[in-house]
Amino acid sequence: MADLDDNLVEAARTGSAEAFSRLVERHQQALRAFLRRACGNWALADDLAQETFITAWGRIERLGPGANVRAWLCGIGYNKALTALRADRRARRRDDAWREAAETPVAPAPEDRMALERAMAELPLEQRACVALCLAGDFSHAEAAQALDLPLGTVKSHVTRGRARLLAALNIEDEEPVDASAR
Template identity: 65%
Template sequence: MSPHATDDALVAAARAGSSVAFARLVDRHQQPLRAFLRRTCGDWSLADDLAQETFLTAWSRLGSLKSGASVRAWLCGIGYRKHLTAARTRGRNRVREAAWLAERPPSIAPMSDERMTLETVMADLPLDQRACVALCLAADFSHAEAAETLGLPLGTVKSHVTRGRARLLEALGDDNDGR
């Protein structure tokens, strides 16, 4: 199989049982998926775990991927649903959340004030809004792709992105919203 094979060709081969083809899909999409999940959940370790779970689920559900559909969007959708499940679990179990925060590894390098502000604002955004911002502003998804990925109406995604962007700009002290 060519290293430049299309996602559709790799999916077809993986559906036929090729673990090599699936490994190529993982290699191709793991960084964008992890980046999305890191922005969405705000924790790199958790995001990496969710990405791994996403690929395990994707392997078992390859048959549900529609022909010609975006593999990246499909994976981000699975990852986002895994993130929501994890968030609900943490919400129901505050003791587990406290233990997770206590075990969080320290940053390797200190963050700039601007980046800390952005991460704080992102963490304060509602889950759906945070995911929309992470996909549309950071991962270059179109509003339509984000809507499909997250299972939200297009208008809702547009509103979430607009409101989230405004909060980020406000936090950075930029009152000019680009108009």
């Protein structure tokens, strides 16, 4: 068995893709089984096995006569697994940190949401449309004017008045006056 591997390695060193292909056939099952146990992830293990064989093909000239091909391949695969698992750990830590840092929008209490819906329903239709687009839909005043086919000044006044009526209906003091020229 070792003699066959030696002959295949020697032929692969001279550029025989067929010889290397036979080495792959002989050792891929053992390599994949090892990587599956080491990683615990079959899809990743299969990907790493492919990467291992690509790397091995590029390094076949380094393999000396009488070397254990299976051990050599498992060593390459193990290093690739370590790199992949470290990268996965870093990505998970980065994702966890991002999730912790991201502000979770606080949903309004059901009674506040219902009060807001009632207050919106009491606004005149054009005013309600302007408020819905500019305050809830994040439209600029100009975009809302275009969408509603209203003059820009009308949209600005509808948003200002509608906002004031909503705040009053919700018993919220207006702490931040709207700068109409900013939109």
